[in-house]
Amino acid sequence: MExxxxxxxxxxxxxxxxxxxxxxxxxxxxxSLLEALMEIRNEQDSTLAFxxxxxxxxxxxxxxxxxxxxxxxxxxxxxxxxxSSIVIxxxxxxxxxxxxxxxxxxxxxxxxxxxxxxxxxKKMQEEGHRIEEKEMEKIFQYxxxxxxxxxxxxxxxxxxxxxxxxAAALAKLYRFVKDPRDKRxxxxxxxxxxxxxxxxxxxxxxxxxxxxxxxRPADGIEALRRKLVVEKIKRxxxxxx
Amino acid sequence: xxxxxILVVGGGLAGLAxxxxxxxxxxxxxxxxxHPLRSHSVAxxxxxxxxxxxxxxxxxxxxxxxxxxxxKGSDYLADQDITEVMCQKAVxxxxxxxxxxxxxxxxxxxxxxxxxxxxxxxxxxxxxxxxTGLVILHTLFEQSIRKQVKFYNEWLVTKLxxxxxxxxxxxxxxxxxxxxxxxxxxxxxxxxxxxxRVYSRTTNAYINHGSGIGIAYKAGVPxxxxxxxxFHPTSLLGKxxxxxxxxxxxxxxxxxNKGKRFMHDYAPxxxxxxxxxxxxxxxxxxxxxxNGFDKQYVHxxxxxxxxxxxxxxxxxxxxxxxxxxxxxxxxxxxxxxxxQHYSMGGIDxxxxxxxxxxxxxxxxxxxxxxxxxxNRLGGNSLLDTAVFGKISGDEASVYVKGSDGTxxxxxxxxxxxxxxxxxxxxxxxxxxxxxxxxxxxxLKVVMSEKVGIFRKKKDLMEALVEISELKEDYERVYLSGKxxxxxQELVNLIxxxxxxxxxxxxxxxxxxxxxxxxxHYRLDFKERNDRDWxxxxxxxxxxxxxQISYAGVNISKYKPEARxx
Numbered sequence: 001m002e003x004x005x006x007x008x009x010x011x012x013x014x015x016x017x018x019x020x021x022x023x024x025x026x027x028x029x030x031x032s033l034l035e036a037l038m039e040i041r042n043e044q045d046s047t048l049a050f051x052x053x054x055x056x057x058x059x060x061x062x063x064x065x066x067x068x069x070x071x072x073x074x075x076x077x078x079x080x081x082x083x084s085s086i087v088i089x090x091x092x093x094x095x096x097x098x099x100x101x102x103x104x105x106x107x108x109x110x111x112x113x114x115x116x117x118x119x120x121x122k123k124m125q126e127e128g129h130r131i132e133e134k135e136m137e138k139i140f141q142y143x144x145x146x147x148x149x150x151x152x153x154x155x156x157x158x159x160x161x162x163x164x165x166x167a168a169a170l171a172k173l174y175r176f177v178k179d180p181r182d183k184r185x186x187x188x189x190x191x192x193x194x195x196x197x198x199x200x201x202x203x204x205x206x207x208x209x210x211x212x213x214x215x216r217p218a219d220g221i222e223a224l225r226r227k228l229v230v231e232k233i234k235r236x237x238x239x240x241x
Numbered sequence: 242x243x244x245x246x247i248l249v250v251g252g253g254l255a256g257l258a259x260x261x262x263x264x265x266x267x268x269x270x271x272x273x274x275x276h277p278l279r280s281h282s283v284a285x286x287x288x289x290x291x292x293x294x295x296x297x298x299x300x301x302x303x304x305x306x307x308x309x310x311x312x313k314g315s316d317y318l319a320d321q322d323i324t325e326v327m328c329q330k331a332v333x334x335x336x337x338x339x340x341x342x343x344x345x346x347x348x349x350x351x352x353x354x355x356x357x358x359x360x361x362x363x364x365x366x367x368x369x370x371x372x373t374g375l376v377i378l379h380t381l382f383e384q385s386i387r388k389q390v391k392f393y394n395e396w397l398v399t400k401l402x403x404x405x406x407x408x409x410x411x412x413x414x415x416x417x418x419x420x421x422x423x424x425x426x427x428x429x430x431x432x433x434x435x436x437x438r439v440y441s442r443t444t445n446a447y448i449n450h451g452s453g454i455g456i457a458y459k460a461g462v463p464x465x466x467x468x469x470x471x472f473h474p475t476s477l478l479g480k481x482x483x484x485x486x487x488x489x490x491x492x493x494x495x496x497x498n499k500g501k502r503f504m505h506d507y508a509p510x511x512x513x514x515x516x517x518x519x520x521x522x523x524x525x526x527x528x529x530x531x532n533g534f535d536k537q538y539v540h541x542x543x544x545x546x547x548x549x550x551x552x553x554x555x556x557x558x559x560x561x562x563x564x565x566x567x568x569x570x571x572x573x574x575x576x577x578x579x580x581q582h583y584s585m586g587g588i589d590x591x592x593x594x595x596x597x598x599x600x601x602x603x604x605x606x607x608x609x610x611x612x613x614x615x616n617r618l619g620g621n622s623l624l625d626t627a628v629f630g631k632i633s634g635d636e637a638s639v640y641v642k643g644s645d646g647t648x649x650x651x652x653x654x655x656x657x658x659x660x661x662x663x664x665x666x667x668x669x670x671x672x673x674x675x676x677x678x679x680x681x682x683x684l685k686v687v688m689s690e691k692v693g694i695f696r697k698k699k700d701l702m703e704a705l706v707e708i709s710e711l712k713e714d715y716e717r718v719y720l721s722g723k724x725x726x727x728x729q730e731l732v733n734l735i736x737x738x739x740x741x742x743x744x745x746x747x748x749x750x751x752x753x754x755x756x757x758x759x760x761h762y763r764l765d766f767k768e769r770n771d772r773d774w775x776x777x778x779x780x781x782x783x784x785x786x787x788q789i790s791y792a793g794v795n796i797s798k799y800k801p802e803a804r805x806x
Contacts, residue, residue, distance in 0.1 A: 011724065011726070013726070014724070030479075041729065041730075042676070042678045045722065046720075046721045046722035046728070046729075046730040047722035047723070047724045047728070047730075048722075049726070049727035049728075049729070051275075051279075052447055053275055053279040053280075053281070053446045053447060053448045054279070054281065054283065054284050054446040054447075055446065055447055055480070055482075056284060056480075056482045056483075056561060056565070057560075057561075057564060058283050058284050058372075058375060058557075059275075059278065059279040059280075059281075059283050059284070059446065060278060060279065061275065061276075061279045075564045075565070097417065097726075097727065098724075098726055098727045099727075101727055104276070111386070112386045115387070116383045116386060117341075117342060117380075117383040117384055117386065117387045118340075118341060118342030118380075118383075120340055120341075120342070124336070124337075124340045125340075126336070127293075127336060127352070128335070128336040128339035128340060128353065129339065129340075129351075130350070130351035130352060131347060131351045132347060132349070132350075132351050133346065133347040133348075133349075133351075133354075136344055136346070136347055139344060140344075140370070143344055143369070143372070143375075143376055143379070144372070146278070146283075146375070147278055147379075176342075179342070179344070181342070
């Protein structure tokens with residue numbers, strides 16, 4: 001089977017404009033898109049740059065866009081693609097460092113803004129927290145996130161509003177808010193009670209669609225919104241009393 | 242020049258544990274060739290051992306029993322004093338991780354859940370479904386955000402700079418800019434992981450070239466027990482993605498083409514939960530005898546466990562099977578084969594994670610502190626990273642506070658960086674020669690075919706010849722793509738040097754060790770020989786070649802006996 005690749009190339013230090021380079025790739029074996037890219041790099045142009053590590057959809061390195069789909073290259077089988085001609089582009093909404101490698105810094109910065117760590121009881125209990133599994137289950141959906149950046153890149157709000165934290169960071173915040181062990185102050189939630197936070201979301205749910213780990217990050221954003229509204233109502237009634 | 246009190250190399254579990262325990266008053270940073278969350282620790286699945294005694298079947302468990310199981314599992318090559326330290330610290334380590342936010346699975350009553358694992362007398366492996374590595378790595382990374390740890394990501398360390406037995410820093414290749422730079426550090430901690438990709442069949446990530454171990458070796462630090470290479474019994478056919486031991490811990494069967502649970506013939510009482518070396522050999526033996534499927538694999542059958550338990554306890558395994566094999570283990574047995582998984586050997590360090598080079602420490606898989614001996618038990622590697630990662634951070638801090646800086650280290654570091662640069666320019670200038678990825682493929686095949694699960698003199702000798710041929714070919718490599726930014730080809734060129742050294746040291750250690758112990762199985766010396774071989778192998782780079790010597794094993798409480806399961 002022969003495949004025809006059109007791969008996005010751009011070295012901001014060398015090239016005036018991005019361009020697409022054509023490659024033919026032949027294989028009779030079952031191969032992942034990542035394996036194909038590695039062979040193309042090895043045999044046809046070793047300056048082709050892209051990230052990868054685990055090859056088993058757990059490290060989050062190789063998210064990219066192929067024929068318009070956002071996914072991890074390692075878990076995508078060439079044979080499963082609808083077409084034998086494949087256009088590969090880097091994740092949008094992030095600056096290009098080289099070819100398919102983007103600068104993830106804004107993504108990590110958004111993550112650190114939500115304070116993505118447990119606020120446990122001040123005093124450590126000797127044998128850890130005692131929490132029933134059904135309580136912990138509430139966060140399982142969110143701990144599957146591998147921080148690949150697909151949701152951040154597909155988001156129409158991120159592309160027009162640089163204040164917006166994006167789905168991964170907000171879903172991570174919800175992972176902690178929902179953690180029965182977490183005792184974060186309400187002020188931490190108020191920080192995202194903004195247009196750059198939970199109210200920025202357009203609720204078009206592109207993030208849920210593209211997430212390769214079925215995290216459904218927009219569920220977390222909606223849940224945070226509900227929590228903020230409920231807290232607000234509680235406070236209003238609190239003042240009246 | 243960038244200058245640090247402590248420089249941690251590697252952002253996986255051991256590296257993050259090290260940086261988080263380093264003295265906050267010191268200037269500490271992490272250098273990693275990938276973003277920390279892309280480290281191979283993220284792929285650990287089944288769990289982390291500690292004798293909490295939470296499982297109803299484990300109320301009599303304690304750290305001494307954990308230590309005994311680890312020592313017996315190691316085929317008595319583990320150092321007993323230090324194994325006891327690890328197992329004793331295991332309990333508090335788990336509670337600390339839990340307190341930091343690790344979402345462990347729970348038993349009724351809310352205590353941390355524990356499942357049975359291979360070679361363990363009691364169910365003592367704590368887990369978060371089958372994503373234990375993912376959640377611990379993310380938790381420690383989150384803590385490093387809280388503590389505002391400084392990271393230099395996508396920097397590959399190319400050289401450890403040592404002068405007069407003292408560590409001065411490293412030379413790095415900054416992938417983001419393409420530059421070669423010296424970094425000064427009063428203490429350096431290597432937490433660079435394993436070398437799985439020296440083999441063609443491995444569960445390890447693409448990035449696991451093992452260059453950290455090779456760099457330390459070239460700087461004169463001895464490597465210990467490198468011939469002990471763990472082959473995991475159950476990797477997914479073809480892709481060799483890990484299928485956790487937890488799948489057998491939850492009750493999975495290994496079945497051959499006759500429909501038989503063949504472990505009955507190899508480990509009648511432990512069955513599928515014998516230690517990894519024994520199960521991997523059993524599978525390979527069945528395949529070699531013609532009892533496998535397509536002469537390559539056997540089945541890991543989870544169907545009787547039931548859909549509910551598979552979805553709850555092994556969701557990641559189910560996802561891997563669906564994504565990468567197109568099968569659902571709820572309805573179909575998983576085709577599995579053994580694959581290289583872990584390095585018991587590594588950089589020779591003591592109980593403080595300190596090497597013989599002053600100021601140079603190592604922790605995690607790249608290190609050999611002496612707790613895994615000839616065969617590591619499942620669930621002990623995450624524990625190793627957490628316990629010894631932390632110790633390395635503590636001890637490096639103590640060392641730095643008690644030492645003086647070296648005056649002329651800047652000059653030496655610059656010279657060393659220039660040397661690395663000159664080497665790269667040599668590759669860059671050439672327009673023809675050998676391509677490194679082809680040499681790498683050749684090496685992987687040699688190691689898998691000749692230095693694998695079953696070893697014999699003839700194969701090992703042939704492997705050494707082929708490795709030396711590859712070393713000669715490596716002298717003629719060139720850089721075909723002339724852009725140095727994000728050059729994976731350059732990364733491979735740099736790291737292949739280490740891969741060759743590691744292959745040589747593994748093979749030489751295996752050839753010399755005329756006995757069978759743990760993962761090291763000699764077809765021509767099938768028995769363990771405590772009289773001559775109850776000792777550690779040390780390989781030291783001297784005058785351009787490896788020099789092999791031996792060192793004693795700490796044996797205190799437990800006298801070596803026959804290992805039966």
